[in-house]
Amino acid sequence: MTGTASAGRTAQTPPGWRGLVGLVRLAPGHAAAKSVCTVVTLGVSLLVPVVAARVVDQVLARQGTGRELATLATLILLRALAEAYGEVAGVSARTGTLAALRHRLVTHILALGVPGTRRHASGDLVTRLTDNASMSARAVPEVVEAVVATAASLGALIALWIVDWRLGVAFLVGALPIVLLLHHLMNRVTSSFEDYLRHLAAIAVRLTDALAGSRTIRAAGTGPREVERILSPMPDLSSAGLRTWAARRAVSWQVPFALVGVRVVILAVAGLGVTTGRLSPGEFLAAALYVPIALGFVQQVDTLMFLAGARAHAGRVIEVLAERPQFRCATSTPADVLPPGPGALSFHRVTVRHEDRTVLDGLDLDVPAGASVAVVGRSGAGKTTLSLLAGRLLDPDEGEVLIDGVRVDSLSRAALRCGVGYAFDRPVLLGRTVRDALTYGCPGTTGADVGQAASVAQAEAFVQRLPQGVDTPLTGAPLSGGELQRLGLARAVVHGGRILVLDDATSSLDTITEAKLAAALTEGLAGRTRLLAAHRVATAARADLVAWLEDGRIRAVAPHSVLWAAEPAYRAVFASVAQVGEGEPQVDEEELCA
Incomplete structure (x- = not known):
């Protein structure tokens, strides 16, 4: 059955975060709106501690606070509005990205032609187009929030440093090991989940093959054996799933435990500063409010774990999009019209290789016109390979194919479709x-x-x-x-x-x-x-x-x-029943007018 080998390929290294962040470009308008709302929300979060600190100091100094309270109320209202519109923009970004991603993926799959589509079984491609693309698109708002949260964390760290450089040093000493630990655990989640998705796709491929051959299976009475074959990746699937959850479990207790330690150390340093007169009570409040913002990127454990899984989903989509069509063009501007001629077809020194097998080896053939x-x-x-070469559904690795003396790789797709029917x-x-x-x-x-x-x-x-x-x-x-x-x-x-x-x-x-x-x-x-x-x-x-x-x-x-x-x-x-060989490309769907 055709697809099992394709889905059972060795897992490739998941793409870097750049590939996941690149999905934001598929819905730039909605992603920009989400970014603005997130920036406003976090910007207000950075301003609130300053205003709150001034209110506290003025109250303690028995000064008027009306102006500062109005400013604080305005900031809180602005944050609420930004968060509300940000949710709408996030949904729009997610749906817009999914539509664009699926359109690009389908277009690219068809553009790969016969050689490219043979690398992936239909069940595997359906999985990438549906579940993998959907989960990748869901990550777009979270990517935006994570990027902005990282920027806000840097801003809060700078603010801590301004309040007291000792607070900045304490933050760096405590947060750096947490960041390294989180990075390690996220890579473990991505790698394990990528294996999980690969084995899940293998099951989908086997099931698709079995459904296509259901009459044969029923006639042969091999249903139980097919069930075992379809579910044979289950042990590996279970193992990958357990590894994924083991990494998530480690994140769930190790990171929060470390974060509590960082907060305690920073607040202790700030409290000591108040007792020695180095910091005012308002500055202590500001430091206390800045600490969670500075730890904001690390605190988004659930979001980061989701992004680690989404990275594995995106890797399966990007893997297909990264494949380049094998067709090459003999000229920079392919002709849109096939010059007049009687229809002579020629194959000169044509060689076609499929994996490690040479299907056609320096073949020469002239088909007389008419x-x-x-x-x-x-x-x-x-035979089928030779047929595909005539209309350039397949390109030779070496040699040339000509129609009335014109190389087919110098013609546009439209010209070939008008000249060759299948x-x-x-x-x-x-x-x-x-x-x-x-x-x-x-x-x-x-x-x-x-x-x-x-x-x-x-x-x-x-x-x-x-x-x-x-x-x-x-x-x-x-x-x-x-x-x-x-x-x-x-x-x-x-x-x-x-x-x-x-x-x-x-x-x-x-x-x-x-x-x-x-x-x-x-x-x-x-x-x-x-x-x-x-x-x-x-x-x-x-x-x-x-x-x-x-x-x-x-x-x-x-x-x-x-x-x-x-x-x-x-x-x-002709002594035996002829059938298409295992090494020849097959065409079940005609891509003649793509």
Whole structure:
């Protein structure tokens, strides 16, 4: 099953705090509002001790306090308003960040193309898009508060130093070990929680695979064994969870205990200053009020532990966003239009590697314009890989692919989509209705074009039998595998283009329907070049030429009848049921108009 290995990769080092702080930029307006409110709140907190100290000293000196009391009341009201609006701004920042993060993540996943998406199983990507992205976005207001609290702590430390330098020294001596301890424990939480999330994703991947193969599991009677396989990461998941809570437990008592000690020492130093006449009672009050502000960053234990966990969540999202698409461009300004031509397709010295395996090795192949060429080879020979290269759904590691003499990597995506159409063995219909699915990516297609494409693909009859014809919602159109394939072919015909690539696109059809379809394609697509990844003898026999693929290279190019008569090894290719090799990229969803 496909996804298990992906989710079971070795955990990478969680990203630094810079990656978590970088999420603030996704909702800059709301984050700025939250920052302003937090700054006002903490700024008022820094001013209140000064005003309160003056009130106390004036009361003791029997002086008027009306002005200072009014100032104190104003500051308290301002703080209340800032806190209230800050909560609203925090929610807005969180939701805005989540929307932007998910949009960026989905866009990036699609931009990675076939090579990039194969690195992650679908269940793993869904986990990153939902839970991991949500928890990362929730951290944005807390990040803002933590940053501002750190600044306020520095301000309060400076204020303590101004009141009495001895208080500043006492604070540094007591707080520095706490900061180092907290940093160590937060790293432990992040590392353990990252392991926890990785094992949780592994379970999601296994479950997704099992659901996709539920009929096979049920038919084989292997349900209990699948349950064990799906839940096999549970011991590691439990271990990672226990390590996470052990670190949190250490934080819950060690940090508060140390904070009490720091407060006692600072207040003792300040009290001694009052007894010796070095400090006034008001200055003692100011020092007492500044101490919790100076310790504010360290005191936010719950927030900091949440950020440590959010850092692990963000790491899984950033890991995907950090991957760069492998596609490269031969020119700095790719052409938006494919120059006119008959549709000749050429592969020159093409090499494609997948992990430690060479799928195609210096392959050379010229597909004549207007011809139908079937690519034949054993399972894993590279047929699907070769098909993906034609429309640049995959880039070769070496060599070049040309359409009418123009390198495909010098063309824009739009130009390639207009020049090359695809039909796959397992098409996925996208859109609301059957019409939407057939015109997906080509919204200006007329009804006549849709009807013509359905006729060519031998789909017209069963589409007309649907409750609302082509306007039937896909959810209300139960389709067989063969009908899905014919709609996939019709979609490729609608897209037009001078080259049509069929990746075993008729494998689910019966012999009679396939024969009718082959005749319709020959007549309806006259003049269009066709490249077929063939697994069936009948498909190869109907092609003009066969490109025999073996060991990553073209062994021979000739009509099927010639190869069948002269090459026993060629006949042996069809001896077993052909299926896509483990090392070849597969395409279940067509990214033709992205």
